[in-house]
Amino acid sequence: xxxxxxxxxxxxxxxxxxxxxxxxxxxxxxxxxxxxxxxxxxxxxxxxxxxxxxxxxxxxxxxxxxxxxxxxxxxxxxxxxxxxxxxxxxxxxxxxxxxxxxxxxxxxxxxxxxxxxxxxxxxxxxxxx
Amino acid sequence: xxxxxxxxxxxxxxxxxxxxxxxxxxxxxxxxxxxxxxxxxxxxxxxxxxxxxxxxxxxxxxxxxxxxxxxxxxxxxxxxxxxxxxxxxxxxxxxxxxxxxxxxxxxxxxxxxxxxxxxxxxxxxxxxxxxxxxxxxxxxxxxxxxxxxxxxxxxxxxxxxxxxxxxxxxxxxxxxxxxxxxxxxxxxxxxxxxxxxxxxxxxxxxxxxxxxxxxxxxxxxxxxxxxxxxxxxxxxxxxxxxxxxxxxxxxxxxxxxxxxxxxxxxxxxxxxxxxxxxxxxxxxxxxxxxxxxxxxxxxxxxxxxxxxxxxxxxxxxxxxxxxxxxxxxxxxxxxxxxxxxxxxxxxxxxxxxxxxxxxxxxxxxxxxxxxxx
Numbered sequence: 001x002x003x004x005x006x007x008x009x010x011x012x013x014x015x016x017x018x019x020x021x022x023x024x025x026x027x028x029x030x031x032x033x034x035x036x037x038x039x040x041x042x043x044x045x046x047x048x049x050x051x052x053x054x055x056x057x058x059x060x061x062x063x064x065x066x067x068x069x070x071x072x073x074x075x076x077x078x079x080x081x082x083x084x085x086x087x088x089x090x091x092x093x094x095x096x097x098x099x100x101x102x103x104x105x106x107x108x109x110x111x112x113x114x115x116x117x118x119x120x121x122x123x124x125x126x127x128x129x
Numbered sequence: 130x131x132x133x134x135x136x137x138x139x140x141x142x143x144x145x146x147x148x149x150x151x152x153x154x155x156x157x158x159x160x161x162x163x164x165x166x167x168x169x170x171x172x173x174x175x176x177x178x179x180x181x182x183x184x185x186x187x188x189x190x191x192x193x194x195x196x197x198x199x200x201x202x203x204x205x206x207x208x209x210x211x212x213x214x215x216x217x218x219x220x221x222x223x224x225x226x227x228x229x230x231x232x233x234x235x236x237x238x239x240x241x242x243x244x245x246x247x248x249x250x251x252x253x254x255x256x257x258x259x260x261x262x263x264x265x266x267x268x269x270x271x272x273x274x275x276x277x278x279x280x281x282x283x284x285x286x287x288x289x290x291x292x293x294x295x296x297x298x299x300x301x302x303x304x305x306x307x308x309x310x311x312x313x314x315x316x317x318x319x320x321x322x323x324x325x326x327x328x329x330x331x332x333x334x335x336x337x338x339x340x341x342x343x344x345x346x347x348x349x350x351x352x353x354x355x356x357x358x359x360x361x362x363x364x365x366x367x368x369x370x371x372x373x374x375x376x377x378x379x380x381x382x383x384x385x386x387x388x389x390x391x392x393x394x395x396x397x398x399x400x401x402x403x404x405x406x407x408x409x410x411x412x413x414x415x416x417x418x419x420x421x422x423x424x425x426x427x428x429x430x431x432x433x434x435x436x437x438x439x440x441x442x443x444x445x446x447x448x449x450x451x452x453x454x455x456x457x458x459x460x461x462x463x464x465x466x467x468x469x470x471x472x473x474x475x476x477x478x479x480x481x482x483x484x485x486x487x488x489x490x491x492x493x494x495x496x497x498x499x500x501x502x
Contacts, residue, residue, distance in 0.1 A: 005210055006191070093265070099295045110303065
């Protein structure tokens with residue numbers, strides 16, 4: 001069976017309030033740390049004067065060569081863990097260091113704007129603040 | 130539930146599908162739309178996105194699923210709106226070379242020299258790399274949409290791995306596709322000369338007249354060519370257009386009030402005059418002598434004109450002045466006017482020169498220069 005599509009979410013949109021467990025997401029961030037023992041990595045990004053972190057469960061994408069400080073893109077399902085809260089169980093974790101984040105964001109927004117317009121502007125909850 | 134607004138409308142008849150340019154293009158639709166678009170009830174395998182007939186698509190996305198069979202790969206491609214299976218056939222050549230390909234790197238025999246066999250191996254290796262993807266790679270696929278076991282999939286006619294280390298390709302794709310939707314896919318396709326559009330009566334009337342003129346000129350051309358007519362007088366030919374006029378009035382009468390009163394013979398005459406003028410403008414026919422007796426020469430079958438033109442090119446291209454590049458078309462024209470008829474136009478001469486060139490009697494050296502071998 002095919003998995004569900006990984007819809008782009010900005011890292012600052014990933015919180016348990018708005019997204020249900022099991023949702024497939026695609027997001028990005030700088031690799032801040034990687035703990036091979038726990039198969040866990042943390043992607044961080046800076047937005048609106050706040051540091052946002054996305055915890056990534058890397059068991060499906062191992063072994064991988066972590067490059068600390070590089071931009072990564074992750075695709076996977078959201079899961080709720082005890083203690084740590086929300087994390088993404090990655091199916092794809094690609095290093096995309098050198099990506100132009102501003103253009104990427106505008107491309108994501110452009111795509112959302114198109115779908116919002118087409119679906120009659122009902123889907124506003126995904127619009128970034 | 131996700132039905133697109135256009136879906137409820139009647140799909141256009143299959144005869145008109147080919148007129149929609151999107152039909153013959155690889156449509157860059159979102160995978161979500163490929164999965165949801167309605168299949169035609171007239172022809173299975175054709176789908177409709179907002180009344181645009183679609184059968185082949187072009188997608189770019191991340192591989193999130195992979196299955197390998199003896200003959201093909203099945204990749205699940207995710208473009209962030211949907212996931213679709215892509216059936217990618219393996220190249221026949223791989224099977225034969227699958228063993229040696231890996232070893233090819235180690236046994237480089239000749240240094241510096243160009244070894245076609247080695248190069249071919251390298252090419253095959255590169256080809257294989259670009260068609261052998263892993264989960265997480267980016268894949269671009271073009272091909273028709275098929276339904277297999279109740280699921281839509283893309284039967285790849287072309288596919289390759291996209292090397293996109295900084296997402297540049299994906300970002301430009303994401304920016305481009307909404308534009309394509311707004312400008313083309315979401316806009317309804319309107320046939321330029323369809324009779325059904327009531328809001329564009331004026332344009333319709335004009336295009337109907339234009340198409341009538343086109344039909345008339347085509348009819349005359351076919352007739353002249355078929356019967357190898359060398360010259361004619363207008364009234365001999367006018368009758369050829371009768372079938373066009375008799376079918377025309379109902380349409381014209383409603384749209385062009387003043388002309389509705391015209392008798393059929395007047396309409397016929399008018400149409401014939403216009404057609405003749407068109408043929409003259411195109412250089413198809415010309416009048417050798419302007420006199421009371423209207424005789425038209427058919428350029429293509431005027432052997433004298435061809436002979437005169439050929440002789441001019443043959444003789445003058447030997448002159449020193451024209452030896453290098455050949456004779457200019459305007460020079461040929463003025464000579465023809467001097468020797469043959471003052472009424473020959475430039476388009477007529479161009480038609481003659483083209484005809485001579487097709488018969489390899491002369492050759493063109495530039496757009497405007499002709500010579501003989």
